[in-house]
Amino acid sequence: MAELGRRARAAARQVALAKVDDKNAALRAMAACIRARADAILAANAEDLADAKAKGQSGAFIDRLVLNPDRLESIAEAVESIAALPDPVGRVLARFERPNGLVIERVATPLGVIGVIFESRPNVTADAGALCLKAGNAAILRAGSESFRTSLAIAEAMGEGLERAGLPRDAIRLVPTRDRAAVGAMLSGLDGHLDVIVPRGGKSLVARVQEEARVPVFAHLEGLNHVYVHAGADLEMAKGIVLNAKMRRTGVCGAAETLLVDRACADTHLRPLISMLLNAGCAVRGDEAVQAVDPRVTPAIEDDWCTEYLDAVISARVVDGIEAAIAHIEAYGSHHTDSIVTDDEAAAERFLAEVDSAIVLHNASTQFADGGEFGFGAEIGIATGRMHARGPVGVEQLTSFKYRIRGAGQTRP
């Protein structure tokens, strides 16, 4: 593993200075190699699937793992879409001229070597590798053992693409072993050769990484997201947003998990919202006020306010005004994505200002929490921490910066 780190560090220096045309050529070559190696990749995936089924993995797990020609094509297209993004390296983020004539520029630079630890989705191998390369970084990817063969086959294609463009294969490497000790080595920083770790997976993985990592982490915590229907909410708009936020896709981190309805509009809004959810096939766990509007509502216990269901289930309660709504979100939320529905501009501005989440919305669905919806192109995840990256982590968030100062012989008095 230490050798893997040393090689990645050397490769990072090369890709940091690579021309954008070379990076893009490599990305397009990777996509071509993924298509050319489709049979080998799908065969490897079949082996992974057989093992997973033998181990009695859940249907949801199998669904995350399985590849087919369509999914493989969309993986290749995702890599090409990253080639189409503007170069995040070298952007001038700020420029100021000082009274002494010095011209100071803050310029985007790569971060260095990025470690990505993920579980069953093999597409992460391509997405993460491509995003890191586009931002001028080297990537060390650790696949879950269940998707190991598939990820290795995809990584081979990525490496071939790098080589074709004259970039070092070491710029994107999959940890070539299932040995769990490799994760420990990454968390310890590979002798200083790993600059940041991005965990992509379930709560337990993220928790372990945050607990043990000796290097910075772009933590993607759960999305315990809220929709708050304020007293000033238009009922029809509220129904559209709540239904979409919860039910469009229940398994994504941007899905709503808790509905807060203001007591001031409960008489008119609560029953229609709850009935709509129930009729759409969503289980509702509510407080007494919510239980009172429909017999199909089951009682919510304290745990429900802290649970990311990722399923057709929602917790719901009536709150006494915006202060109580914000207090609930700050107490139980995961600072990921929260939305207020209201026609009251002052209430909306207060919610947007006081809710301390990566993404706060007014009159829009929480399911917009996605790098693509932000126009970032692909994303490596959605960061819920406050350091360096927050919200969707796209190519720009995979860069750092430095100061470039141009003078004419200035010395400091």
Place this chain on the structure above:
Amino acid sequence: MAELGRRARAAARQVALAKVDDKNAALRAMAACIRARADAILAANAEDLADAKAKGQSGAFIDRLVLNPDRLESIAEAVESIAALPDPVGRVLARFERPNGLVIERVATPLGVIGVIFESRPNVTADAGALCLKAGNAAILRAGSESFRTSLAIAEAMGEGLERAGLPRDAIRLVPTRDRAAVGAMLSGLDGHLDVIVPRGGKSLVARVQEEARVPVFAHLEGLNHVYVHAGADLEMAKGIVLNAKMRRTGVCGAAETLLVDRACADTHLRPLISMLLNAGCAVRGDEAVQAVDPRVTPAIEDDWCTEYLDAVISARVVDGIEAAIAHIEAYGSHHTDSIVTDDEAAAERFLAEVDSAIVLHNASTQFADGGEFGFGAEIGIATGRMHARGPVGVEQLTSFKYRIRGAGQTRP
């Protein structure tokens, strides 16, 4: 300590939402209280000094610790200058409208609770506390035991200023004990109540913090800075920059520690540069080529290329071209501040692009590595890492951001 963390977290929420006028009123009140309590602060400083002298501390150490009415006045003025800075919170860092009509803004927010661990300079209590507050953060300050009484007296004044402006005293707290276990508690993150740690002090302190911290660190490593005199350098400009970079102040982190002279101009430039340094009272440790131009030069050993002298000493060597110069800087430097002197624009652009340091300069002294010189106002230090903050850490670098999205009922297809 855990209680200190809980209180800081609660205070952070209040100051995060405080109006800029209230933050500025508190800062001005702090300055007034520092002036009003001058006698008590200077008396506390006299006690710290007596202990330090009894312990036989060095003159440089005593000089960092000692306060007098002038130094105290400049501490108060520094706090007032932070009140005069624009509010870093709420700045709209980016704004884009999506095809679906959503308006997305990236808005600056506070970081949360910032821990500052420092050594003998008691002014850090005022500077760091004021900078953190201006950026809407709470601060937990750990003073070196030698400056403990002085720092406590200054912190009292800061707390009184907060109270006068109606802000919580817990927004700026000095760890009220000399117990070294308190540092360990901070490094462990105070049960999640500490969001980032800023070490201000010597190599050993920074090393310990980076080794043990379980929370992000804005590391201020040593400033092992280089001036590279390129073949295309104007000799007079090179002399001015080298003399200023090394000798203006030898104890600051922006001071140059190594001089690299290109072999292509060594015949004309080396002797004048070395003689100038020696005549200015600077000891020169050089390679054979440098030793050859003046008998007062002593031989440089490998260690000299890795040593931050912080004194009137410089290491010097002749390099074979810009490639060798950049290779030397990447191998031995600390990625802090490096400068090239040349009239060759292409060489300058290559140096600015390829040297991976927080600050890279062309035809200017490395001693401009300072937040004030950047126009940032005060700084809490100069970060040499690549995560979140890099270079001078002023109020803007003490903020994070979030995404504020305004819609009209949009749902995601």
